[in-house]
Amino acid sequence: MSVQRLLEEAVANGRAVVHTLRVDESAPGARMLVWPNGERTGSLGAPALDEIVTQDALDLLNANRRETREYPEHQARVFIEPLLSPPHLVIFGGVHIAIPLVTFAKTLGYRVTIVDPRTKFANRERFPHADAIIPLWPDKAVEQLEMTPSTAFVILTHDPKIDEPALKSVVGKGAGYVGAIGSRKTHAERFRRMAQHGLSTDDLREVYAPIGLDLKAETPEEIALAIMAEIVAVMRGGRGGFLRDAFWRTMGDAIADNTQTT
Amino acid sequence: MRDVLDAIQRWRAEGKKIAVATVIKAEGSAPRREGARLVVSETGELVGSVSGGCVEGDVLTNALDVIETGRPRLLRYAITDDMVWDVGLACGGAIEVWVEPLPDEGDLA
Numbered sequence: 425m426s427v428q429r430l431l432e433e434a435v436a437n438g439r440a441v442v443h444t445l446r447v448d449e450s451a452p453g454a455r456m457l458v459w460p461n462g463e464r465t466g467s468l469g470a471p472a473l474d475e476i477v478t479q480d481a482l483d484l485l486n487a488n489r490r491e492t493r494e495y496p497e498h499q500a501r502v503f504i505e506p507l508l509s510p511p512h513l514v515i516f517g518g519v520h521i522a523i524p525l526v527t528f529a530k531t532l533g534y535r536v537t538i539v540d541p542r543t544k545f546a547n548r549e550r551f552p553h554a555d556a557i558i559p560l561w562p563d564k565a566v567e568q569l570e571m572t573p574s575t576a577f578v579i580l581t582h583d584p585k586i587d588e589p590a591l592k593s594v595v596g597k598g599a600g601y602v603g604a605i606g607s608r609k610t611h612a613e614r615f616r617r618m619a620q621h622g623l624s625t626d627d628l629r630e631v632y633a634p635i636g637l638d639l640k641a642e643t644p645e646e647i648a649l650a651i652m653a654e655i656v657a658v659m660r661g662g663r664g665g666f667l668r669d670a671f672w673r674t675m676g677d678a679i680a681d682n683t684q685t686t
Numbered sequence: 687m688r689d690v691l692d693a694i695q696r697w698r699a700e701g702k703k704i705a706v707a708t709v710i711k712a713e714g715s716a717p718r719r720e721g722a723r724l725v726v727s728e729t730g731e732l733v734g735s736v737s738g739g740c741v742e743g744d745v746l747t748n749a750l751d752v753i754e755t756g757r758p759r760l761l762r763y764a765i766t767d768d769m770v771w772d773v774g775l776a777c778g779g780a781i782e783v784w785v786e787p788l789p790d791e792g793d794l795a
Contacts, residue, residue, distance in 0.1 A: 428789045432694065435687050443687075447710055447784045452758045455789065490720035492710045492782070503710040503784065505721050507687055533688065 427455050427466040431507075438509040438535065442481035444468065447492065448501040460485060473498045480504060510535050511574040511600070511659060516562055516590040517581030518545030521605070524648035525578070526554055532656065534576075539565040541586070562590035576601035576655045578635070584614065591618060596627040601658045603632035603651065637664050690725045693733035694788065703728040704788040705749035707761075709736050709781050716779030725788075728753050736783050737763070749785050758786035 425433075434441040434457070442458040451469040458464050458481035467474055473495060480493060485506040492503045513529045515522045518540040529536045530553050537556040540546035546557050558565045569575070577594045579587050579602075587604060591614075594602055606614065611633045618628060636650030637657065657664040672679075690706075697704050707724040709716075717738035724734040724742060726749035736745060741763045748761055764780035 426789070432691060435691060445708075445710075445784070447760060447782075453786050453789055492720070503708070503720075505687075510688070 427457060430465055431457060435507055440485070440506070440508050442485050443505045443507060444477050444481055445503045445505070446500055447503050448499065450499050458482065458485075468500065468502060470498055470500075473500055473502075477502055477504065481506070508574060509572075511576065512537065512570075512572075513576045513578065513655070514539060514569060516540065516577070516579045516586060517583075518542070518547070518550055518557075519580050519582070521580055521644045521648050521651075523550065524645040525580075525651060526551055528648055528652040532652070537569070539590075540581070562586060563593045566593045571597045571599050573598065573600040574659070575599045576659065577603070578651060578655075579604040582606065582610075584617075588614065588618060588621075591631065592621060592623065595623060595630060601632065601655050602630060603635040603654065605635050606633065608634060632658070687721065687723060690723045690734040693725050693727075693731075697725075697727045697731070698788075703753045705752045705785055706788055707736055707745050707749055707783050707785045710760075710784045711782040712779065713781070714779030716781045718781075724749075726750065726753070737781065741781075741783075745783060745785065752785045752787055756787050758784065760784055 431441065431443055440460050444456045444458060446452060446454040446468050454467065454469045456464055456466040456468050456474060456477065458478050462478065462482060464474065464478055468477060476495065481504050484491065484504050488506055488508060490505045492501060494501050511534050513534045514537045515525060516539045518538050522538065526536050535555045537558060538546050538551050538554045539558045539560065539562060541559060541561045543559050546559050548557065551557060558568060571594070577599050579590045581587050582605065591604060615628045619625070632654060635654065636647060637654045639646060639650040639653070641647045641650040654664065656662070694704060705726045707726070709718055709720050709722040712719045718736055722736050724732060724736045724745055726732045726746055730746065730750065732742070732746055735742060745761065748759060752759060761783040762780070763783070
């Protein structure tokens, strides 16, 4: 199988890999795949170059950064591109807000899993586009799930019998995002009970609750959008404000001066 | 990558030749970052993007050439004074785009 076919297969199956490609005159188009365990497939044309690039590829995989690097001692220029597994959104509670949330998440390229022990809520009719539906209690369901920085958990049931075990099983476990729906009052009470079950204040601070960016959302669709926007901001390291405000904060004086003098 | 995979596999099944254009370097406020891809079939179909739409036309012309010659090439786009009326990035910034025939031949040893 060609390097290209292997690459396509890894991307299609959501398997992490680093694609490295020579973009220079001496060996244009030579490529090598570097796997997270350090193994490699293909070659950039020289064993010593393969060796150095493999190390750089693993570093860039950890940093999730893509870049073109120069290797003058080999007259080589190499594009190094980590391709990570797609982000995964796990929704606890097949409630009405979950329906538009699945739509948004799928559009953004997320894999989506619905967890709800109540099959009246978690079923294929309600969620035809979910990648997986797990009709189990949260603590059992998470045993089947990987927790990585590209996993986001959203807790939506409003039912403490489900919400609280869900929170307990995902908080402080290395997920990229944990959010829970409910009013400020609900959260104050919920966190008081969770603290009694041994969760630390730091664990609880990690939870995005009340959930979502401040969009003054009213409908289930708008609330789902506020949640999805918050997840993207957190996963990408954004702050979630208006870009306009940052622009005027940094450029405002210069522009005001300019418009006065012309 | 993921966004152009379906097109690659569909065109390959139809027996069409394919070129892949990849942003390998992006500077300043370039609209699409490293790894953004545009794929082109020999009949001129195109899927994906390497900018906000400002340079895709020129990349397409080059991609069809690459399909014909079978030789990869590197394209550079930046906004400069004499490029404003030519092909350039209205959004500012600079990008390098690597265009190559889909490297589909040859099995691994």
